Amino acid sequence: MTEHETLAQRLQQQGISRRSFLKFCAAMATMMALPPGSASAIAATLAKVKRPSVIWLSFQECTGCTESLTRSHSPTLESMIFDMVSLDYHHTLQAASGFAAEQSREDAMKEFHGKYLLLVDGSIPIKDGGVYSTIAGRTNLDMLLEAAEGAAAIVAVGSCAAFGGLPNAQPNPTGAVAVSDIIKDKPIINISGCPPIPAVITGVLAHYLTFGALPALDDQGRPKAFYGETIHDRCYRRPFYDQGKFAKTFDDEGARNGWCLYELGCKGPTTHNACATTKWNGGTSFPIESGHGCIGCSEPKFWDAGSFYAPLPAPTADVSTVAKAAAVVGAVAAVTVGAIDRGKKTQAQKSREKLTVDDLKGE
Secondary structure (H helix, E strand, O other): OOOOOEHHHHHHHOOOOHHHHHHHHHHHHHHOOOOOOHHHHHHHHHHHOEOOEEEEEEOEOOOHHHHHHHOOOOHHHHHHHHHOOEEEEEOOOOOOOHHHHHHHHHHHHHHOOOOOEEEEEOEEEOHHHHOOOEEOOEEHHHHHHHHHHOOOEEEEEOHHHHHOOHHHOOOOOOOEEOHHHOOOOOOEEEEOOOOOOHHHHHHHHHHHHHHOOOOOEOOOOOEHHHHOOEHHHHOOOHHHHHHOOEOOOOOOHHHHOOOEOHHHOOOHHHOEOOHHHHOEOOOOEOOOOOOOOOOOOOOOOHHHOOOOOOOOOOOOOOHHHHHHHHHHHHHHHHHHHHHHHHHHHHHHHHHHHHHHHHHHHHO
């Protein structure tokens, strides 16, 4: 294995124009809410960097994360993830198999020790020594520990790798855990979702290659640029929520008119992700736009949080709701104070009138 060529050289070999590359950089800068001028900086940096080695390990998972990645919403972005990095090991996408596949992983870990990116999808079973999922006769736990030791950073792709996912659901027979439950001495970024949005995976890699560091993370280890707001914050049905218009069934008049799906169990108010803005399938739609409520798949323990069709306990307070409530309270208070003042004035007038009569009688 030889040192990888620069990204610019790779793009030229693949016939990708400078114009297309700049469009990609501009899209990444916009999606990650970077300041003006960042697209040029991203382009200049990415063009010079050596394509880093990427080792992708798949453990207890359904391959949905890889399926999502291969269905990136633009052919340019879809190819970019493979041109931007050197994907040296991936169970599903690699051509090699058997001994040759494992040799490729070992060679990459040795040659790029301390430099490669480790991407992991799927949870890691640790019960009974991790025997419930093995690759080439080795447990997932053993492979993760070995690969993490020489990684520059780790990206946990999907809710299984980020939070334990469906394998972690009660009663969790395999003892499935997240990457961060095992690895404590490496920078880890969680790209949660079941599956995650492909543009988020691409954006995180672009940020790392450009700045040499992971983007700002929230308290769950997710990139704030994509998980900083709830789906409810940006949902096109939000105006109906504020108006108190809710679909009662999935086929009633309210549902046909696009009313809010909150009462049908939508978890959008408590789920942080970019689904409502980035969307899926070429920006065509996302679950709520397709007529189904959000199930909260990018949040920890969503699989054990109760029925997907049971509404949340109470509407989530938001700025507009609080403002409206404050306005109502203020109006009520104003009316009340006014009434009290008028009452006081009336009593004072009566007292003055009575005093005047008494005075007249006294004279």
